[in-house]
Amino acid sequence: MSKAHLPTPPDFLIKEFASFQPKDRQAIAIKVAKLERKVFPAIEHFNYDVELKKKNIGMVLAFKEDDTDTVVAYLVYQRMKRLVWLHKLCVLEQEREKGLGKRLIEFLRTQMEKGGCQIHLWVDSNRKPAMALYKSCGFQQIEYRPDYYGPGRAALKMELSIGE
Ligand SMILES: CC(C)(COP(=O)(O)OP(=O)(O)OC[C@H]1O[C@@H](n2cnc3c(N)ncnc32)[C@H](O)[C@@H]1OP(=O)(O)O)[C@@H](O)C(=O)NCCC(=O)NCCS
Structure with a gap:
């Protein structure tokens, strides 16, 4: 097959956790916690049952377009007026260096642009x-x-610094 006829690899869907139906959120949080256990040492693990109930905590998620059951990357942030703390960022090992980490940060940046703020x-x-x-x-x-x-x-x- 010539290069021009090779199928394009699936793209990623990027979505805010809060945009999911409440009934689906628990299952997503479990997937995120599982990915986190694979990548980060135990001392850095979040208790997602607790953290995701906080009003100022948000999470951006990435899924493959052709496999929306698998979380391939996530970013956790906390908004404190004009300061946003980026607490977690993780991309599944086999999906790294494809621009996904950068896209999650860009997604967050676009959401926070209005009014201006600092990400720390x-x-x-x-x-x-x-x-x-x-x-x-x-x-x-x-x-x-x-x-x-x-x-x-x-x-x-x-x-x-963003949106100034
Ligand atoms: C850090 C991490 C999120 C990067 O995600 P990613 O999707 O692979 O990153 P991207 O593909 O968006 O790359 C963004 C930039 O970083 C560079 N980069 C990414 N991985 C790199 C590597 N292993 N070596 C050198 N440069 C790298 C890319 O070249 C790219 O640079 P460019 O914009 O100048 O082209 C991912 O490696 C990861 O999950 N690591 C384990 C968890 C972790 O360390 N999280 C951060 C905790 S603070």
Whole structure:
């Protein structure tokens, strides 16, 4: 088959958690918690039963267009007036480096543009893909705490100003 006739790979659907029917939310939260357990150490796991009930917590989710049962990426944020904390961002291993992390941040950014705000996050300096992503999205380092996550693992606070 010539290249021009190869089928296009499925795209991703990106949706806010709050846009789902309340009856479907529990099942989605379970999938997110499962993905989180695969990727992050136990100390960083969220209790989604508690967190997602908070009014100022939001979550952006990505699914494959041809498999809307599988969560392939998620981003958790918390809005505090004009400050938004990006608490979690995770892409399923086999879907990384396809622009999905960047698209989730862009989605959040578009939602927050009205009125202007700052997005803040903490990141372990050893998480190189995350550092590359945040830099590529325009985040700037505003604080540095050496050895915060362990010897040689600094915590960097990063900021992105939007909608101003
Ligand atoms: C960090 C993470 C979310 C990135 O998601 P992703 O979908 O692979 O990132 P994208 O494809 O959108 O890439 C965005 C940019 O980062 C760069 N990047 C992503 N992964 C990279 C890697 N492994 N090495 C070098 N650069 C990388 C891309 O080249 C791209 O740069 P560009 O915009 O200049 O082209 C993903 O690797 C992940 O889930 N990691 C584990 C969890 C984690 O560390 N989360 C962050 C916690 S703070």
